Amino acid sequence: MAVDRVAATPVRPVTTEVAVTTPLDRVRWTSVIAGFFTVLATIIVLTVLGVAIGLSTVDADNPNGLALGISVYGGLTALIAFLAGGYISARTAAVAGSSNGILNGAMVWIITIPILVYVLGNGIGSLLGTAADLTTKAATVGAQVVGPVAGEVAGQIAANPDTAATTVAGVAGEATAAIGVTPDPTALTDTVQGQAQSAVATVQTQIDGITPAQVEQTAQDASRIAWVTLLALGLSAAAAIGGGYAGARTLISTAARVRTS
Numbered sequence: 001m002a003v004d005r006v007a008a009t010p011v012r013p014v015t016t017e018v019a020v021t022t023p024l025d026r027v028r029w030t031s032v033i034a035g036f037f038t039v040l041a042t043i044i045v046l047t048v049l050g051v052a053i054g055l056s057t058v059d060a061d062n063p064n065g066l067a068l069g070i071s072v073y074g075g076l077t078a079l080i081a082f083l084a085g086g087y088i089s090a091r092t093a094a095v096a097g098s099s100n101g102i103l104n105g106a107m108v109w110i111i112t113i114p115i116l117v118y119v120l121g122n123g124i125g126s127l128l129g130t131a132a133d134l135t136t137k138a139a140t141v142g143a144q145v146v147g148p149v150a151g152e153v154a155g156q157i158a159a160n161p162d163t164a165a166t167t168v169a170g171v172a173g174e175a176t177a178a179i180g181v182t183p184d185p186t187a188l189t190d191t192v193q194g195q196a197q198s199a200v201a202t203v204q205t206q207i208d209g210i211t212p213a214q215v216e217q218t219a220q221d222a223s224r225i226a227w228v229t230l231l232a233l234g235l236s237a238a239a240a241i242g243g244g245y246a247g248a249r250t251l252i253s254t255a256a257r258v259r260t261s
Helices: 029-056 063-091 098-159 162-179 185-208 212-247
Strands: 014-019 255-260
Antiparallel strands (some): 014 255
């Protein structure tokens, strides 16, 4: 009996090219915003942690050590926060490559610094404004209350010169009852006037005592603070860029070859 033989036809693998469309804009704002909130969240968490640790180790005999610790910890907090923010912005971006990661990390720093300065500036300005408002209101109320009373007392003294002597005598009587010694009313009046004049003279002396050397020292201190601030800004920018570089995803080829059999 004859057996029919069927030749097996080999199946060739098929190669298909699939085009991968990449975004045209290199700055991915959703990723930058994610990095921005990462910076804020990290700062909040580390700040609360620092307060908890710092308050538990306060040494009242060494306040300079506390100030130094706050400065160092604040700098480390900023570096860690911007490093994390840059990493998240690069890792979540739709674009890949180290250059794109660096760009998105830098954008996190660029939008975070102005916002932080604005918020802190408004907070400090609000505190100063509130303090000035309270001082102005207190001065106004004091003038409204003291002014009429002082005018009335002055009018009474002008109409009856003996009133001043009676007032001083009353103060002297209270002093006698308190310490058992009768002070001289004339000396008491002179003492009050002398203290007022002494206070005014002290303030004027302090103003006149400001020397050019003190002005130069103040300017140098302000310059030192400005340089330290600039250094802190540079380090925080470097941290954000470094985080972006570390979080950058690997470049994907524009065409993926899919083998099917």
